Amino acid sequence: MSTLHQRGGRMTRVIGIVSGKxxxxxxxxxxxLSTALMEFNKKVIALDADVKMSGLGLQLGMYHFPFTLNDVLMGKGKLFEALYIHSSGLRIIPASLSSEDVNIYRMKEVLQDQFLEDNIVLxxxxxxxxxNAIATLRVCPEVLIVTIPEMPAIVDALKVISVCRGTNTKIIGIxxxxxxxxxxxQISTKEIESTFELPVIxxxxxxRDIKxxxxxxxxxxxxxPYSSASIAYKKIAAHLVGEQYKPPRYLMLKRLFRGLKK
Ligand SMILES: Nc1ncnc2c1ncn2[C@@H]1O[C@H](COP(=O)(O)OP(=O)(O)OP(=O)(O)O)[C@@H](O)[C@H]1O
Ligand SMILES: [Mg+2]
Structure with a gap:
């Protein structure tokens, strides 16, 4: 399966962010990661495929969506109608908070919408x-597996990895x-890499700055932007786009200062 869709000469990447637990x-x-990718001047869309327990909008302080991915999957309109722009400039396609059933099998067709052309879609x-989780795995040509360094999460992630291997989905890493x-x-990065036979990226x-x-x-x-989680996400973004991560000047000065104190 090709990981980069070439549409009209332009590259589109659809990357599933998935987990066992x-x-x-x-x-x-x-x-x-979407915000960090924008700092690398990439066009990014964050799409909520958690159509039963959507949380993407909520975690961005956005609560009111008259039209969502759920409506698109029900055939009620086009994907561009479900696009919203956060005050940061991040573009998101939310799902609904309703428990109404959707036609999840339309997801493949939806993700091939020309509207997503030339974007990185997370x-x-x-x-x-x-x-719904299997349907998401099947329609994303590439995935990133998220886990915490604890055994129950790792065991469940292994099950997801085995499904990805069965469907030829490219696993970028952990x-x-x-x-x-x-x-x-807690389980070390090395142990996780050897258990999954995949790189931790x-x-x-x-x-605490996440919350x-x-x-x-x-x-x-x-x-x-200088918190440890933010730096980690910027490094992952750099890896995804094949660029070099450059620490902010503030951090370099901080390290230099620490060195001088020793
Ligand atoms: N690195 C972190 N440091 C501190 N808190 C975190 C971190 N990552 C996530 N959290 C917190 O953990 C909780 C769960 O995170 P999140 O909602 O992103 O998980 P999820 O995998 O999307 O969950 P679900 O499977 O229910 O969709 C949230 O309250 C979030 O703020
Ligand atoms: Mg979630």
Whole structure:
């Protein structure tokens, strides 16, 4: 399966952000990685494919969506009608908070909409392997697996990885989220890499600024660009677009100052 759709000579990437366990940080990753990618001058759309338990808009302080992805999947209109722009400039396609059933099998057709052309689309998937989650896995040519460094989450992520391998979905790599610095009772990055036989492309520490950002209705990357989680997301964004991550000057000065004090 090709990972870059070439449409009209322009490149489109549709990347699923998926996990085995719920609550490990998919929505957080979609919001912060999208914002970080925008800093690399990429056209990005964050799309909420969690059509039963949508949370993308809520975590950005956006509550009112008259038309959503759910409506598009029900054939009630076109994808561009479900696009909203956050005050940060981030473009999002939200899902509904309703539990009404949608035709999830239309997702493939929806993701091939010309409207997405020339964008990096980050798809916020439902967790696990229920119907909607499998449908998301099947329609994303590339995925990033999010896990926390704990055994139950890792075991469930393995099940998702095995489905991806069965469908030839390209797994770009693993994002280890909520990593606790100086905590020994957690699975190491090396162990995760050898268990999954996949590269860990980013380690996002547990960071209070994630929740502080949500409280303000914005990404952590915007709320505090220098926080440890923001830096981690910028490094992942750099990896995704094949660019070099350059630490902000402030951080370089801080490190230099620390060095001088020693
Ligand atoms: N690195 C982090 N540091 C601190 N808190 C975090 C971090 N990542 C996520 N969280 C918090 O953990 C909770 C779950 O995160 P999130 O909603 O992104 O998970 P999810 O995988 O999308 O969940 P679901 O499977 O229910 O959709 C949120 O309250 C979020 O603010
Ligand atoms: Mg979520």
């Amino acid at each position: 719920g609550g490990v940080g998919k929505t957080t990753t979609v919001i912060n 798809v916020d998937g439902p967790p696990g392997l229920e119907k 994002i280890v989220n909520m990593y606790k610095n100086r905590e020994v009772n 980013g380690v996002v520490p547990e960071d 502080r950002g949500i409280f303000k209705g914005m990404s952590c990357v915007l709320f505090n």
